[in-house]
Amino acid sequence: MNHKLEIRGVTQVFSSEEGEVKALEGVNLEVRPAEFLCIIGPSGCGKTTLLRMVAGLEQPSSGEIILDGKPVRGPSPDRGMVFQEFSLFPWRTVLRNVEFGLEIKGKVEGKVKGKGGGVSGKKERREVAEKYIELVGLRGFERHYPYELSGGMKQRVAIARALATEPAILLMDEPFGSVDAQTRNVLQEELLGIWQRTRKTILFVTHSVDEAVYLADRVAVMSARPGCFVKCLEVDLPRPRKRTSVEANEFREKLLMWLSLERSKAACIF
Amino acid sequence: MRLPREEKGLWLVPLVAVILLWEFSAVFVVKDPLKLPRFSAVVFSIYALRDVLIADTLVSLLHFGIGVGLAFAVALPLAIGMGWSRRVFKAVDPIVELLRPIPPLAWIPLAMIWFHLTHYAAGFIIFIGAFFPILIDSYTGFRDVPKVLVETGKVLGCIGDRKQIRFVALPYALPSVATGTRVGMGVGWMCVVAAEMFAVSDYGLGYRLFQKFYFLHQMDYVVAYMLVLGLVALCLDRLFRHFVEERLFRWKKGIVK
Numbered sequence: 441m442n443h444k445l446e447i448r449g450v451t452q453v454f455s456s457e458e459g460e461v462k463a464l465e466g467v468n469l470e471v472r473p474a475e476f477l478c479i480i481g482p483s484g485c486g487k488t489t490l491l492r493m494v495a496g497l498e499q500p501s502s503g504e505i506i507l508d509g510k511p512v513r514g515p516s517p518d519r520g521m522v523f524q525e526f527s528l529f530p531w532r533t534v535l536r537n538v539e540f541g542l543e544i545k546g547k548v549e550g551k552v553k554g555k556g557g558g559v560s561g562k563k564e565r566r567e568v569a570e571k572y573i574e575l576v577g578l579r580g581f582e583r584h585y586p587y588e589l590s591g592g593m594k595q596r597v598a599i600a601r602a603l604a605t606e607p608a609i610l611l612m613d614e615p616f617g618s619v620d621a622q623t624r625n626v627l628q629e630e631l632l633g634i635w636q637r638t639r640k641t642i643l644f645v646t647h648s649v650d651e652a653v654y655l656a657d658r659v660a661v662m663s664a665r666p667g668c669f670v671k672c673l674e675v676d677l678p679r680p681r682k683r684t685s686v687e688a689n690e691f692r693e694k695l696l697m698w699l700s701l702e703r704s705k706a707a708c709i710f
Numbered sequence: 711m712r713l714p715r716e717e718k719g720l721w722l723v724p725l726v727a728v729i730l731l732w733e734f735s736a737v738f739v740v741k742d743p744l745k746l747p748r749f750s751a752v753v754f755s756i757y758a759l760r761d762v763l764i765a766d767t768l769v770s771l772l773h774f775g776i777g778v779g780l781a782f783a784v785a786l787p788l789a790i791g792m793g794w795s796r797r798v799f800k801a802v803d804p805i806v807e808l809l810r811p812i813p814p815l816a817w818i819p820l821a822m823i824w825f826h827l828t829h830y831a832a833g834f835i836i837f838i839g840a841f842f843p844i845l846i847d848s849y850t851g852f853r854d855v856p857k858v859l860v861e862t863g864k865v866l867g868c869i870g871d872r873k874q875i876r877f878v879a880l881p882y883a884l885p886s887v888a889t890g891t892r893v894g895m896g897v898g899w900m901c902v903v904a905a906e907m908f909a910v911s912d913y914g915l916g917y918r919l920f921q922k923f924y925f926l927h928q929m930d931y932v933v934a935y936m937l938v939l940g941l942v943a944l945c946l947d948r949l950f951r952h953f954v955e956e957r958l959f960r961w962k963k964g965i966v967k
């Protein structure tokens with residue numbers, strides 16, 4: 441059993457005044473250590489819902505989510521999350537945003553040990569934060585406030601902030617959905633660089649076929665609501681990948697085929 | 711606030727015009743210092759009254775400080791509760807909305823019975839005036855904290871209400887708290903005259919204005935004190951803006967301006 445993350449028979453039902461909405465039904469998925477896994481599916485199929493459950497922000501109606509052999513009960517800094525919408529703390533500078541998780545961690549550890557040590561020291565915290573700001577290519581912007589940053593820069597800060605607490609797994613919910621195509625390409629390359637350097641497990645939600653083919657080790661295709669996985673495809677293209685290679689195109693076609701299949705309601709295969 | 715150079719002295723023009731108009735109408739139109747004392751007479755009165763005026767201002771500031779300080783100390787925790795928890799809001803809101811429309815002046819009899827003729831009686835009236843603006847603006851700030859920021863906090867280790875309030879909700883809501891406090895200070899100051907009308911102490915701008923000057927129909931003194939009331943409030947507001955709003959909320963610039 442060497443899975444990093446296991447999702448077992450997860451169903452999520454939202455009940456509101458108008459009735460019940462089944463967002464996910466019987467979802468199964470296994471993620472390997474250090475894997476880059478993309479989840480792709482049409483809008484509203486429950487991708488965000490699934491990621492939120494892995495993050496511990498929501499409890500599944502039924503089923504189990506197991507991370508490193510332990511069931512997920514609630515949110516914790518060992519799962520970093522980058523949200524679909526902008527999520528920087530507007531009152532904190534870039535540096536202080538990236539420091540946030542370490543600051544909280546310092547508070548918790550400080551209480552337990554009675555004295556600050558490790559990342560709870562102010563200086564160490566700063567060093568770690570600066571390292572990650574450097575990693576996402578934002579050196580020189582440490583003292584800027586979020587309102588002074590472009591959309592792409594904001595998402596980079598969010599990535600640095602999620603990485604700073606050294607999570608076991610990084611959950612990314614369409615992080616580049618709201619930036620232009622060029623910036624998106626640059627950010628994708630940077631993310632791959634970070635992934636290769638840190639060897640993190642990454643669960644990456646997207647609805648862009650191109651993005652999935654460029655980034656992923658494996659792509660899991662989701663059906664329309666209620667969502668479930670209809671196919672998991674190994675992306676056996678060598679890295680570094682070329683966006684326009686023949687193989688990539690072939691893979692894209694295969695992926696599109698599966699995505700169109702789900703529209704005619706193919707059975708959930710796992 | 712930085713104004714372009716040509717706008718710098720702009721406020722002076724209408725001000726001088728109003729003063730001239732005032733002086734002119736007092737001398738040539740109204741011709742009755744009881745109905746409208748001359749501006750020059752009022753300015754001279756301020757000078758003539760300087761000693762007692764300083765003492766009165768200090769005592770009024772004491773009443774103001776008691777009232778606004780208490781209002782802030784009570785309103786903030788309540789605002790955190792009401793803004794953060796729907797249950798607290800549902801439980802407390804009807805009481806707040808019932809008490810809120812009662813004018814501070816209507817509380818004067820109770821203030822007299824409860825606190826007799828003390829500084830606290832005046833402070834209490836000011837408290838009533840300042841409390842609700844601080845409360846309403848503050849809880850709105852705490853209520854409107856974006857969900858994604860709270861969840862970001864959770865994912866980064868802010869588990870439990872205390873941490874989430876301390877690290878996410880409070881910094882987010884602080885500008886609203888400041889706005890509420892500023893409005894509350896304004897309303898509180900407006901209550902000063904009423905609060906001091908009933909001779910709660912032997913000093914105070916409101917006390918002197920009503921119990922002494924108006925009683926003797928010294929209208930130039932009355933108007934002089936009115937001007938001082940306006941000036942003190944203006945200074946308080948400017949100080950507050952300078953020390954609190956402009957310094958603490960640089961990050962708000964991108965959102966507001």
Ligand SMILES: Nc1ncnc2c1ncn2[C@@H]1O[C@H](COP(=O)(O)OP(=O)(O)OP(=O)(O)O)[C@@H](O)[C@H]1O
Nearest residue numbers: 454461463482483484485486487488489490647665
């Ligand atoms: N808190 C909620 N209450 C009720 N329904 C919800 C809630 N959250 C999500 N849903 C419903 O669950 C379904 C899946 O939502 P989700 O946000 O997971 O979709 P998604 O796959 O992330 O879509 P997109 O690609 O547009 O982001 C939607 O139909 C949505 O209406």
Ligand SMILES: [Mg+2]
Nearest residue numbers: 487488524613
């Ligand atoms: Mg989504």
